[in-house]
Amino acid sequence: MTDPAPTPAAAPETELAKGTSLWQDAWRRLLRNRAAMVGLAVVLLMAILALTFDLISAYGTRFSFDEQHLSFEPKPMGARSVPMHHDRLIPPDELPFATIDTNQDGFIDRAELSTALSDLEFKRFDEDGDGDLSVAELDAAPIPLLKDSAEATHRIFDTDHDGKVTAAEARATEVTEILPDGEARWFIRKHDTDQDRRLSAAEFKGAPRPEVHVFGTDELGRDMLTRVIQGGRVSLMVGFIATFVSFVIGVFWGATAGFLGGRVDNLMMRFVDVMYGLPFMFLVILLMVIFQEMPAESKLYLLFFALGAVQWLTMSRIVRGQVISLKSREFIEAAHCIGVSKRTIILRHLIPNALGPIIVYSTLTVPAVMLEEAFLSFLGLGVQAPYASWGSLAAEGAKAYKEYPWLIIFPGSALAITLLALNFLGDGLRDALDPQVRKD
Amino acid sequence: MLRYVLRRIVSAVLVLFVVITASFFVMRAAPGGPFDGEKKLPEEIEKNIRAKYHLDKPLWAQYALQMESILLHADFGPSMKYPDKTVNEILADGLPVSMILGLQALFFALLLGLPTGLYAGFKQNRWQDYTTMTGAMAGVSIPNFVLGPLLVYIFSLNLQWFDAANWNGLEKGLLGHFQSSVLPSLSLGMYYAAYIARLSRGGMLEVVRQDYVRTARAKGLSERVIITRHTLKGAVMPVVSYLGPAFAGMLTGSVVIERIFNIPGLGTHFVASAFNRDYPLVLGTIVLYSALLVVLNLVVDILYTLLDPRVSYD
Numbered sequence: 001m002t003d004p005a006p007t008p009a010a011a012p013e014t015e016l017a018k019g020t021s022l023w024q025d026a027w028r029r030l031l032r033n034r035a036a037m038v039g040l041a042v043v044l045l046m047a048i049l050a051l052t053f054d055l056i057s058a059y060g061t062r063f064s065f066d067e068q069h070l071s072f073e074p075k076p077m078g079a080r081s082v083p084m085h086h087d088r089l090i091p092p093d094e095l096p097f098a099t100i101d102t103n104q105d106g107f108i109d110r111a112e113l114s115t116a117l118s119d120l121e122f123k124r125f126d127e128d129g130d131g132d133l134s135v136a137e138l139d140a141a142p143i144p145l146l147k148d149s150a151e152a153t154h155r156i157f158d159t160d161h162d163g164k165v166t167a168a169e170a171r172a173t174e175v176t177e178i179l180p181d182g183e184a185r186w187f188i189r190k191h192d193t194d195q196d197r198r199l200s201a202a203e204f205k206g207a208p209r210p211e212v213h214v215f216g217t218d219e220l221g222r223d224m225l226t227r228v229i230q231g232g233r234v235s236l237m238v239g240f241i242a243t244f245v246s247f248v249i250g251v252f253w254g255a256t257a258g259f260l261g262g263r264v265d266n267l268m269m270r271f272v273d274v275m276y277g278l279p280f281m282f283l284v285i286l287l288m289v290i291f292q293e294m295p296a297e298s299k300l301y302l303l304f305f306a307l308g309a310v311q312w313l314t315m316s317r318i319v320r321g322q323v324i325s326l327k328s329r330e331f332i333e334a335a336h337c338i339g340v341s342k343r344t345i346i347l348r349h350l351i352p353n354a355l356g357p358i359i360v361y362s363t364l365t366v367p368a369v370m371l372e373e374a375f376l377s378f379l380g381l382g383v384q385a386p387y388a389s390w391g392s393l394a395a396e397g398a399k400a401y402k403e404y405p406w407l408i409i410f411p412g413s414a415l416a417i418t419l420l421a422l423n424f425l426g427d428g429l430r431d432a433l434d435p436q437v438r439k440d
Numbered sequence: 441m442l443r444y445v446l447r448r449i450v451s452a453v454l455v456l457f458v459v460i461t462a463s464f465f466v467m468r469a470a471p472g473g474p475f476d477g478e479k480k481l482p483e484e485i486e487k488n489i490r491a492k493y494h495l496d497k498p499l500w501a502q503y504a505l506q507m508e509s510i511l512l513h514a515d516f517g518p519s520m521k522y523p524d525k526t527v528n529e530i531l532a533d534g535l536p537v538s539m540i541l542g543l544q545a546l547f548f549a550l551l552l553g554l555p556t557g558l559y560a561g562f563k564q565n566r567w568q569d570y571t572t573m574t575g576a577m578a579g580v581s582i583p584n585f586v587l588g589p590l591l592v593y594i595f596s597l598n599l600q601w602f603d604a605a606n607w608n609g610l611e612k613g614l615l616g617h618f619q620s621s622v623l624p625s626l627s628l629g630m631y632y633a634a635y636i637a638r639l640s641r642g643g644m645l646e647v648v649r650q651d652y653v654r655t656a657r658a659k660g661l662s663e664r665v666i667i668t669r670h671t672l673k674g675a676v677m678p679v680v681s682y683l684g685p686a687f688a689g690m691l692t693g694s695v696v697i698e699r700i701f702n703i704p705g706l707g708t709h710f711v712a713s714a715f716n717r718d719y720p721l722v723l724g725t726i727v728l729y730s731a732l733l734v735v736l737n738l739v740v741d742i743l744y745t746l747l748d749p750r751v752s753y754d
Contacts, residue, residue: 035574277455277737279730281692282710286463286722289714290470371583378585378696379711394586398700401589402597412586419581427577 026356029432036428042421046414050233057226063211065230066386069221074404077216080120081223097201107198110185118171125170133157133165216406218396227388228410234389235415238303238382239370239422245308246369247362250315257316258323269320272313280310281372288381296384303382307369318361322354356433363426367419374415390415445742452734459730460510460723464503467719493520506723516724521716527724530709535728537607538705541697542690544621545629549686550679552629553636558675560637561644562667572637579634584693588627588700595623607703624701628693632686636679643675650674673747680744684737691729 030036049056057064069081100108100116123129127137138157139150157165188199215224257268284306291302326332326349335345374391376382378398383389390411397408490496494505509515516527553576560572596602603620647653648671656666695707706725713721 274451274455274458277451277734278459279688279691279726279733282726282729283459283462283466285695285711286466286714286726289711290466292715367581374583375585375692375696378583379699391583394583398585398589401593405593408586408589412583412590416578416582416586419583420578423577423581 026432030428033428033431035424039421039424039428042417043425046232046236046418049229050236053229053233056229061214061223061226063223063226065226066222069217071221074219074407075213075217075221077214077406079213079216080211081213081221107200109198110188113188115171119167122167122170131166133170138165215410218407224406224410227393228414231388231390231393231411232414234383234387235370235373235391238307238373238389239366241304242307242369243311243362243365245304246311246315246365249308249312251319251358253312254316254319255323258320272316275313284310284376285379285381288376296387299384303373307372310372311365311369315361318357319354322357326350326353360426360430360433363422363429367422370419441745448738448741452738455734456727456730460507460727463723463726464506467722468499510727517720519718519721521713521718527720530721531706531724531728534704534706534709537703538694538707541621541624541628541694541703541705542687544625545632545690546687548625548629549632549636553633554640554676554679557637557640558644561641561675562648564645573641576634576637579630584627584631585696585700587630588624588697591623591627607701624697624703628690628697632690636682639678639682640675643678644671647671647674677748680740680747684740687736688733691733
């Protein structure tokens with residue numbers, strides 16, 4: 001008898017440990033769902049991008065979301081501008097001091113810098129590197145043509161009529177569209193500490209240099225990549241906060257109706273029924289139009305509330321259904337019988353068991369709200385300038401998608417990808433948490 | 441049944457009443473008015489205009505007048521921004537356009553969504569199921585204002601199959617009408633096609649597990665007969681009950697689609713009139729939208745009881 005058999009008291013303990021296995025089980029099922037895990041990864045990535053936006057703007061894209069680099073039209077992907085706020089050292093390999101300083105007097109003046117900037121652009125367009133912009137290269141270059149055809153434009157640029165557009169000719173006719181002269185003047189004025197209208201090597205070293213607009217710019221010359229990330233921050237924030245609003249209202253309303261039951265329940269749910277019949281989005285549109293002139297910040301709160309108010313109806317129905325069905329379950333009765341306190345019943349049995357469908361529905365509400373916000377922003381009723389959301393960015397892009405497709409492609413795909421990820425995640429959660437509707 | 445319909449009609453009237461009242465007062469609570477132009481109108485003229493539209497009366501009197509003219513005469517009065525037109529005329533111009541757009545989108549959604557969803561449900565957990573459901577997931581995730589420009593870019597600018605952003609109506613014949621309306625209908629209907637596919641797949645999954653389907657198989661019926669005779673009706677029930685919300689969503693979505701494709705429908709008027717503070721036109725569009733919604737919801741619910749004898753509302 002040196003090795004006593006396990007006492008019967010140990011058995012309930014293992015039972016108790018298994019009590020949490022609803023969540024472990026769900027988590028294991030979720031891990032096995034590849035689409036949901038990819039969705040989770042994408043959502044996390046977007047959330048990290050949104051949260052670290054300030055760092056990304058300062059050290060990644062190096063543009064802030066509202067700085068403008070005006071030009072005649074949106075700049076395409078890969079165009080460059082000099083960032084306004086973020087100083088950094090010049091990399092020695094691209095546009096070093098010696099290259100710009102063509103007359104080698106130890107100073108960079110406006111003409112030299114303008115030439116250098118223009119030539120840098122020229123090199124980008126001159127794909128075969130032969131120092132000539134051919135008709136085909138001109139046609140492919142993301143610049144506006146002066147005439148309808150690239151041939152005609154080529155003739156205009158080709159001022160000495162030798163059939164070639166050289167870098168000097170391109171400069172003279174300002175093919176390169178980045179307004180090199182204006183940029184050069186601005187750049188020199190900003191960094192000219194001794195006010196002699198030229199930059200010494202030391203002054204130049206401390207100055208920022210042109211950065212690439214990876215996603216191009218909008219019509220005000222704002223960096224699209226920075227704006228898309230900033231827009232994602234707003235879109236995600238609206239999605240999560242409005243969902244939280246709907247969660248709070250819906251849980252409160254549904255749980256009250258479900259707990260109290262009887263006439264109160266009937267009245268509260270009849271109210272929900274009538275609200276269901278309302279064309280809610282139209283009232284929201286009306287509301288947003290009416291309060292168009294409110295300060296941007298309070299309008300954002302109105303947006304959270306309005307969108308949350310659209311979504312809480314279904315939430316309250318789900319919560320009520322859960323509460324009613326759980327109230328009369330055997331395990332709750334059993335808990336009552338063995339004298340578990342009401343508080344413990346609610347905390348330990350009711351809430352964890354009701355939580356599954358609520359979490360699932362909340363997850364699926366986030367993309368729905370984001371879509372609605374995008375819809376309102378598209379109509380010009382959502383987030384206000386200079387802030388942007390994916391919806392308002394896509395709305396701007398949709399105005400001229402034929403000429404400048406990048407303006408709608410990037411915010412549109414960011415929105416679609418995030419919604420897709422959230423939907424996959426929500427579906428995966430439902431499969432994991434709600435075995436009744438799980439596909440087997 | 442009759443009692444149920446009567447009760448629903450009463451509640452529909454109640455909803456309309458709430459909508460009219462809410463929009464009336466929200467509109468009036470807002471800053472700005474219909475006659476705040478760039479130039480300040482001379483006092484006398486403004487006074488006369490305000491008198492013409494009863495804007496000089498107290499708010500409750502305006503409300504009573506408006507209610508009376510809507511309820512008794514179905515008349516929304518003259519537009520404040522387009523003085524030569526009444527709201528009823530503007531609505532009569534826009535409604536058919538929006539209806540055609542909505543019906544075509546609904547038709548497309550059913551045509552694409554139902555068969556693919558049912559098929560996916562029937563081939564559960566096989567590659568056909570996974571492909572269609574991934575496609576459906578993409579469908580519910582792409583906003584219509586992204587899809588619309590994308591379709592135009594591909595099909596009218598590059599392939600030149602359809603007109604871009606021009607509503608032909610029927611003046612150019614049926615073909616001309618379809619040339620201009622296919623892309624807007626697709627953009628509007630795609631989300632609902634995808635959603636309907638998901639719903640009908642779920643419906644199919646539910647039905648194929650029923651005992652009566654097993655019985656049908658056991659007595660040796662062919663798969664074709666089992667599908668058409670026994671599963672189809674039950675499988676489409678979730679879709680039937682979704683038609684109401686789908687229609688509501690399409691009404692809302694058409695506001696955006698009409699803007700992208702330059703379609704002279706109700707949605708265009710709705711947003712513009714709200715911006716212009718054209719009180720009667722806002723009220724007119726919103727009441728019309730709500731009425732459409734309420735009537736359609738009622739029709740769908742009645743249809744539901746007729747299709748599914750287990751559901752009874754008495």
